[in-house]
Amino acid sequence: MTNIAVDLQESAVPIDSVQSHPRNPRKGDIQGIAESLRVNGQYSPLIVDSRNGNILAGNHTWRAAKSLGWDVVAALHVDVDDQQAKRILLADNRTSDLATYDRPNLIQLIESLRPDLEGSGWDERSLERLHQLDEADEDIFSGLDAKESNLGETTKKIHVGKNLLLVAAEHFQEWFEAMGDAKQAILTVRERLGLTEDPEPKPSKEGKRWGHISGEVPQHPGMDACVWVPVDSLEPHPENARQGDIGAISESLRVNGIYRPLIVQESSNLILKGNNTWQAVKSLGWEMVPVIMLEVDDDDARRVMLADNRLADKAGYFNAALAEVLMDLDSLDGTGFAPTDIDDILKDLPQERDPASAIGAPANVRRVATLKVGAINTSVCGKQYAEWEQNLIAEGHMTKEERGLRIGQMLKLEPSQFEVWASVADPTTGNKEFRNG
Secondary structure, eight states, rough: OOBBOOGGGGGEEGGGEEOTTTTTOOOOHHHHHHHHHHOOOOOOOOOEEEETTTEOOOHHHHHHHHHHHEEOOOOOOOEEHHHHHHHHHHHHHHHHOOOEEEEHHHHHHHTTTTTHHHHHHOOOHHHHHHHHHHHTTTTTSSSOOOGGSOOOOOOEEEEEETEEEEEEEEHHHHHHHHOOSHHHHHHHHHHHHHHHOOOOOOOOOOOOOOOOOOOSOOOOOOGGEEEEEGGGOOOOOTTTEEEHHHHHHHHHHHHHOOOOOOEEETTTTTEEEOOHHHHHEEEEEEEEEEEEEOOOOOOHHHHHHHHHHHHHHHHHEOOOHHHHHHTTSSTTTSSOOHHHHHHHHTTOTTSSHHHHHTTTOOOTOOOOEEEEETEEEEEEEEEHHHHHHHHHTTOOOOHHHHHHHHHHHTTTOOGGGGGEEEEEEEETOOOOOEEEE
């Protein structure tokens, strides 16, 4: 049994006539999406490459629909070439990554649905966490609460790439000063670790692979199946708590065209999905937009608005696959990514001896790893760091705690003087939290 919005039913296709894109780098919350489909129905169509049936936007919606036993799913087919297909595959997720929340408005919106939060993507635990954040008026997971450490009230941090040691302050000061002045101490730390190579020089502007795309905004015939309405006939939802990167969305629209319809509450003409896209469209001076009208009451409208953003929050990436797709493009225009983002992605692949080489990175992609000792922050060669960490794993230091203990030995710290901590993403808020390894 399916649950597809009325305005989308004419776009329904057999679910096995389309397939997940073989190079989709996104990881999604299939269970959460399935719950949304069950409660809210499918209100946003899949976007499919008309040449081969590969899904460009909505890969995890398709998987969730299959898990529910659906035999049809709503889809819009677009005419694109390989480069356009990859840009849409990236941009649809990236513009969500760049968005944030107006936290008080978000809390108020979730509260308006209590006690029935089903289908919103939120639950009582995550709502409680939001209240904690709001009361503190700061990100309570952005740093380290020293009171949770067994080392005392005052501690210092040593970061080696993604490895974190917490050192008792009095021991840290004695250990650091024994190595000489600050400059000599950092050199000694690098020698003890075996991370002596400096980062590669930054590539020159002329050497970058990505150029600039110009020309008319692509128009997708698949959007002909949607109702097109004047931009000014719609209104942003007054309870929308999502704050998007209008600049990034505008660039995506300029390069990729508009390939997803806005989702609108029919009774009010309020936008439920695409509030920030609507603002970007207005900034470009466009007069018409494609829409899907939903016949929903106010509470169901709020569920749709919450679920759409929340499920994007819970998604992530397969970094190696993401880097591959990015570097296949002749330009990053319209993707929401910048060349520096590739550096960051490559740094997050310590399991590869040389992740950049393994995925065919161009020679001018710069790999850097961070070394931070107390308040002193420096950088080391990312390629050497990747090989260094791989060697630690090969020696049998499989977990982050085991590697941290080995790093402490290399730095000539006594086991009683430090603790190994890990930086993890809190599953409720997506914010960083430090935990004892």
